[in-house]
Amino acid sequence: MPVPVHTLERRRVDRRRSEPHPISEDLAQALTENAVQIVFQPQFRSADESLAGAEALVRWKHPEHGDLAGDAVVAIAQSGGIARRLARHIARAALEAAVRWPSDLRLSLNVTAMDLFDRTFGEDLLAMLADTGFPADRLTLEITEQALVADLDRSAERLKLLADHGISIALDDFGAGFCNFRYLKVLPLEALKLDRSMIDGIATDERDLAVLRGIVAMARALDIVVIAEGVETAEQRDVAVREGCAVWQGYLGGKPMGDADFVEFVAG
Numbered sequence: 001m002p003v004p005v006h007t008l009e010r011r012r013v014d015r016r017r018s019e020p021h022p023i024s025e026d027l028a029q030a031l032t033e034n035a036v037q038i039v040f041q042p043q044f045r046s047a048d049e050s051l052a053g054a055e056a057l058v059r060w061k062h063p064e065h066g067d068l069a070g071d072a073v074v075a076i077a078q079s080g081g082i083a084r085r086l087a088r089h090i091a092r093a094a095l096e097a098a099v100r101w102p103s104d105l106r107l108s109l110n111v112t113a114m115d116l117f118d119r120t121f122g123e124d125l126l127a128m129l130a131d132t133g134f135p136a137d138r139l140t141l142e143i144t145e146q147a148l149v150a151d152l153d154r155s156a157e158r159l160k161l162l163a164d165h166g167i168s169i170a171l172d173d174f175g176a177g178f179c180n181f182r183y184l185k186v187l188p189l190e191a192l193k194l195d196r197s198m199i200d201g202i203a204t205d206e207r208d209l210a211v212l213r214g215i216v217a218m219a220r221a222l223d224i225v226v227i228a229e230g231v232e233t234a235e236q237r238d239v240a241v242r243e244g245c246a247v248w249q250g251y252l253g254g255k256p257m258g259d260a261d262f263v264e265f266v267a268g
Contacts, residue, residue: 011060024080025074031082031089034202036060036073038093042265043108043227043249046241051266055249056094056144057256058086069196074112083114093124095132095139097259102268108140112174113147116155122162137166142193144172148183156186158159161196163188174198174213184222192219194245196230200242203235209243 003266030036060068077086091109098107098141099137115121129136141162148155159169171183171192183189192215201208218225228240231250240248254265 016242021076021079023065024076024082025111027060027086028078028080028082030060031085036086036089037258038090038097039258040094040097040262041249041256042254042262043106044253046246052247053108053140054098054262055108055110056090056098057110060203061258064268074114078114083112084118087112087118087121088124088128090093092128092132095128095134095251098138099132099134100263103138105136105220105266106140106168107134108142108170111141111143111147113150114159116143116147117150122158124245125162125167127196132238137168137236139166140168140170140191141174145174145177145179145183148180148187148191152180152182152186156188160188163255166234173229175211184218184224188217189222189224191225191247193227193229196250199228199230199236199240199250202239203233209239212240212243220244 014155015047027036028216032057037059039057039059040059042054044050045052054247055164057070058073060073062068074086076085077083094107094109098105101107129139141159143159145157163169168190169188171187171189172193173195174192176195192214194215197214198208198215202212203209216226225246226244228236228248229243231237231240231249233250233252236250257265
């Protein structure tokens with residue numbers, strides 16, 4: 001019997017997904033040479049505009065393809081089978097930098113689906129906290145909806161173990177796609193981090209403002225704080241603060257910067 005066309009196409013897609021990215025070996029070499037950089041984007045407390053901490057982000061300058069960041073670097077690592085190695089590199093480098101920060105500043109790390117799928121991720125993270133001396137109660141793990149889709153119950157179990165050690169869990173990019181509200185029931189969430197698309201129009205569009213108010217009201221009822229991401233104007237910041245977002249982040253406050261630049265930024 002002939003194989004259906006859609007089945008053949010799915011197989012072709014699966015094969016493409018399994019093929020290593022052309023520069024995945026370059027990324028592996030860059031990790032060996034410690035050439036993958038961690039940058040930090042400041043986050044601010046709405047109550048008094050003081051610095052609350054920073055989110056760690058990955059940057060890699062490829063000799064031919066230029067600056068690569070975030071999801072692009074993670075995708076290359078996943079295709080080359082080095083996602084675990086990249087995740088450990090990011091976490092350790094960020095923790096080693098953050099341990100030198102003032103004690104009132106928090107560090108946020110992004111968690112991918114591969115991290116949650118990895119059985120040793122939690123143990124390795126706790127070991128890195130112990131090695132670096134960075135307090136668990138100053139660490140926030142930001143997890144996207146996409147990372148939860150595969151197995152929500154398993155993800156919730158593993159995140160709860162980390163929360164039991166004092167680590168905060170935030171649902172990242174909230175509002176970017178279809179939100180399963182079961183996440184709010186089963187995950188040990190302390191924060192919702194609004195996607196920048198939820199912030200863009202809050203100073204100019206009544207519907208956008210109404211949505212923000214609804215999310216903040218729901219989060220308040222669940223004892224969850226709201227973080228506004230992608231704040232680029234003073235007007236957006238003022239509305240986010242007025243409507244109850246506890247923390248805000250965006251180019252208005254500062255672009256991602258290297259460790260030395262962030263330390264200088266902290267010093268004022």
